[in-house]
Amino acid sequence: MSVSHVRSVDRALEILTCFSSAHPRLTLTELAQGVGLSKATTLRIAGSLLAYGVLRRDEDGSYRLGTRLLELAPVAAKGSPVASVTERIVARLAERTGETVLAAEIDWRDRSLVIIQRRDAEHVLGVLSPVGRRSLIANGCIGKAALASLPRDQVVELMPALRLPRRTDRSITDTDAFLAEIDRARERGYSVESGEFAAGVAGASVVVMDKGQAAGAVAVIAPVSRCGTRRLTAIGELVRECVSHVAAGR
Numbered sequence: 001m002s003v004s005h006v007r008s009v010d011r012a013l014e015i016l017t018c019f020s021s022a023h024p025r026l027t028l029t030e031l032a033q034g035v036g037l038s039k040a041t042t043l044r045i046a047g048s049l050l051a052y053g054v055l056r057r058d059e060d061g062s063y064r065l066g067t068r069l070l071e072l073a074p075v076a077a078k079g080s081p082v083a084s085v086t087e088r089i090v091a092r093l094a095e096r097t098g099e100t101v102l103a104a105e106i107d108w109r110d111r112s113l114v115i116i117q118r119r120d121a122e123h124v125l126g127v128l129s130p131v132g133r134r135s136l137i138a139n140g141c142i143g144k145a146a147l148a149s150l151p152r153d154q155v156v157e158l159m160p161a162l163r164l165p166r167r168t169d170r171s172i173t174d175t176d177a178f179l180a181e182i183d184r185a186r187e188r189g190y191s192v193e194s195g196e197f198a199a200g201v202a203g204a205s206v207v208v209m210d211k212g213q214a215a216g217a218v219a220v221i222a223p224v225s226r227c228g229t230r231r232l233t234a235i236g237e238l239v240r241e242c243v244s245h246v247a248a249g250r
Contacts, residue, residue: 082216144191145205149214190236202227204236
């Protein structure tokens, strides 16, 4: 069945998607250039978005995303197809580890993942992965877990399209080394990282399956200072166990 589009709605959504963590504040000219519209048309659409609170305007005339989106984010997160499953897993892992726990939904259409739940530990953890943050599947523990759910030949095919950013001096950016890391994660049933996504932060992650495909992932992240190799392995095995038990209805 074909899906019809309302052009004005498409344009409004295109304006909203111009914003990103790298560009949280945009001028009217930048918005118009981003969506390929005239400044007059962009201004009219932005006016409607301002009225609904999904955009806000600073004193200098530049635009930011509006706080109305913060109200909608938790609603959208709970609407995730894996939200009910990951919610139980996140609660168990937070209780059993005392560490920060993240849950993400995987979107294979554009090879991205979005954080849908976060349960913080009592200590402050220096990694910014708020609910609603979307990023491309890459060389963090959640990205590794997602890729490890695929057969190796599919991962090899995907490699040219993947970005392996050097976030820290421990990030794995070499293709062969990264493939070997994915192979190890597939064998173990969980992925790990230590100081690769964020300096001083370690993590372990396992995917949540739905209809034979990885639909989401859960990760426990903790400071490297108290998460050496032995504890990271134990956490990885615990995440795998919790995911398996919840998936089996236990």
